Amino acid sequence: MSAYSETFPWPSHYGHYNFFEARMKQHSKVASMKAHGGGLYDLTRTQGDTLRVFICECYAFGVAEYMEVVKNLGHIDVVIINSAWCGYAPDAKFHCREANVGLFKIGELMGALYRDDHWRHLTNDQKEYYKKQGWL
Template sequence: MPDGGYYAKVPRSESIEAVRRALYRHSAVSDYKEITPQLYEISRIGRSAVKLYVTNVYTVGMADVQEILEENPSVTCILTVSAWNSYTGRAKEYAKSINVGLFRFYEWLGALNYDGDKLLDYIAPSERDD
């Protein structure tokens, strides 16, 4: 791997820029503060604030969720940003059980419109069983 594994967890600059653009354009977002390129405080219109952690882990597992939250205990949402990234079902359920949302990029965009269980349980329209 030419980058020495650096991007295994830290998103590429173009992915971070995509997150910034999405936050700037999202109709539910009133403002956001970039604490680091991986950590954001997001104020939302008529909804609770979100503290977002952005990662580039290819498949986020339980250990990844635990590591992220150990280093950033106030995080309420975790986003694995690249389009081909995902997470395990066990990691998703674990995060939900401790009131943390775990999302792929397109899921996160929809989830930002909700609070509470609706945020945690958000399923993108393309993934829903009709």
């Protein structure tokens, strides 16, 4: 369900992605960034790989929303939930991990960028929850 628009790609409420861009320009693992519009970016890391990133302001991102992203955009490496009032379902995070896709809030992405297997990055709370669910 979209926080601002019921049409894909759930555009930024503010009409820009300045916060994301500023964080990426400051990150020591980001070599360059290219915007394609609609919240789609190529993020090249200092290690040489390029991640295809989609920024979403979907109020409650779940597996169905992930499937819609892939249907509309094709391969994605990372989905960022770019709003303090939006989030994602734990099963969506696990589903994306199984597809080698990172699903993060912006702060989680900051840590994930240090990993080769960025999609496997979990917060301590997520690790505890997933262990209780038998997912880890």
